[in-house]
Amino acid sequence: MELSARLRAMAPSPTLALDQKVKARIKRGERVTPFHLGEPDFDTPVAAAQAAIDAIHAGKTHYTQAAGIPELRAAVAGKLRRDQGLAYAPEDVLVSVGAKHSLYNLFMTVLDPGDEVVIPSPYWVTYPDQVRLTGAIPVIVPCGPDTGYKLTAAALKEALGPRTRAVVLNSPQNPTGAVYTRQELEDLARVIVGHPDLLVVSDEIYEKLVYGTSTHTSIASLGPEIFARTVVVNGCSKAYAMTGWRIGYMAGPRPIIQAAGDFQSQVTSNPTSIAQWAAVEAIAGDQSPVEAMRRAFDRRRQLMVEHLSAIEDVTVMDPGGAFYCFPDVSRRLQRPVLGRMLSSSAELAELLLEEAQVSTVPGEAFGAPGHLRLSYACDDDTIREGVGRMRDLLAR
Numbered sequence: 001m002e003l004s005a006r007l008r009a010m011a012p013s014p015t016l017a018l019d020q021k022v023k024a025r026i027k028r029g030e031r032v033t034p035f036h037l038g039e040p041d042f043d044t045p046v047a048a049a050q051a052a053i054d055a056i057h058a059g060k061t062h063y064t065q066a067a068g069i070p071e072l073r074a075a076v077a078g079k080l081r082r083d084q085g086l087a088y089a090p091e092d093v094l095v096s097v098g099a100k101h102s103l104y105n106l107f108m109t110v111l112d113p114g115d116e117v118v119i120p121s122p123y124w125v126t127y128p129d130q131v132r133l134t135g136a137i138p139v140i141v142p143c144g145p146d147t148g149y150k151l152t153a154a155a156l157k158e159a160l161g162p163r164t165r166a167v168v169l170n171s172p173q174n175p176t177g178a179v180y181t182r183q184e185l186e187d188l189a190r191v192i193v194g195h196p197d198l199l200v201v202s203d204e205i206y207e208k209l210v211y212g213t214s215t216h217t218s219i220a221s222l223g224p225e226i227f228a229r230t231v232v233v234n235g236c237s238k239a240y241a242m243t244g245w246r247i248g249y250m251a252g253p254r255p256i257i258q259a260a261g262d263f264q265s266q267v268t269s270n271p272t273s274i275a276q277w278a279a280v281e282a283i284a285g286d287q288s289p290v291e292a293m294r295r296a297f298d299r300r301r302q303l304m305v306e307h308l309s310a311i312e313d314v315t316v317m318d319p320g321g322a323f324y325c326f327p328d329v330s331r332r333l334q335r336p337v338l339g340r341m342l343s344s345s346a347e348l349a350e351l352l353l354e355e356a357q358v359s360t361v362p363g364e365a366f367g368a369p370g371h372l373r374l375s376y377a378c379d380d381d382t383i384r385e386g387v388g389r390m391r392d393l394l395a396r
């Protein structure tokens with residue numbers, strides 16, 4: 001059976017594949033420390049869950065408008081005004097089945113085959129494959145520890161060409177936890193508005209999870225010119241521990257939102273009705289559960305950084321946001337581990353899983369070999385024990 005060229009060129013999500021593998025081990029009774037996880041370990045706030053239960057009892061279980069219920073589009077517009085100072089009308093918002101779906105809708109809406117999309121690496125695993133599915137070309141711009149794993153205005157300028165249609169920004173960033181400062185975004189915005197027809201896809205899904213002196217700024221808030229060039233993507237998964245509910249959204253220039261809504265109407269129709277009602281409550285209701293989760297993540301972040309920093313030949317940047325550490329293990333790879341030389345962080349991640357029962361995601365998945373991603377969406381004891389086992393293995 002011949003598959004399409006499109007699918008033959010696509011790789012399945014490496015993080016989801018790893019998750020299946022680890023879950024199978026846990027089912028077999030193995031005690032695996034799940035540092036590979038990309039979701040909060042908290043429960044969905046009670047009020048949001050109750051809103052879905054109420055929606056079921058009220059019979060709100062039919063098709064909704066394909067672009068989302070008006071109440072949710074209004075709640076999102078209100079949230080973007082409240083939290084980011086952005087003036088969107090409900091019609092400028094499209095609700096989809098998770099931010100991943102929003103991103104795919106968006107790429108399908110604005111990209112033609114042969115267009116180029118600038119993606120800074122390390123990147124979230126999904127961007128390049130989604131871009132390729134449209135026939136467009138990801139232009140990967142490596143961003144190392146010297147710039148805090150962030151894209152600079154100079155590097156962006158260098159990557160732009162006549163076919164560049166979009167640049168993907170993700171702050172706070174998965175996998176590094178990097179958070180762009182206002183100044184850095186202003187510098188990028190200046191380059192973007194100077195380039196004809198260039199759009200910014202601003203993935204702000206970790207917006208609520210920032211720590212220490214880091215603050216979240218949406219690039220769209222930096223003036224009318226850049227506002228007109230930006231599509232903000234966000235969702236309920238990370239801020240409200242609602243990964244399974246599958247509610248994401250985008251907001252941006254109305255012609256794009258309308259066209260993306262038309263596309264969605266032919267592909268999925270509306271996101272699940274009751275999940276949309278839960279999202280209205282999560283986004284517009286009491287925000288205190290978010291702060292409680294953020295504080296817990298902050299404590300775990302400090303614990304994980306402290307323990308990782310104690311491992312010889314491993315360096316880790318203090319992440320300003322999200323819930324990941326992204327240690328550089330390349331120096332450690334220059335010496336044997338358990339008597340043999342490893343050629344990559346992918347091999348090291350394999351070994352950590354086999355010999356120390358610690359699951360991490362190798363940097364290769366994010367276009368950044370020589371690193372590992374560890375999530376601190378787990379309790380303090382798990383962090384101490386898992387990083388401890390990692391340290392013991394790396395000492396051998």
Ligand SMILES: Cc1ncc(COP(=O)(O)O)c(C=O)c1O
Binds near residue numbers: 097099124174205236
């Ligand atoms: C950077 C980033 N963007 C988007 C998503 C997608 O989130 P969802 O589809 O659950 O809303 C994720 C999830 O891991 C992510 O890390």
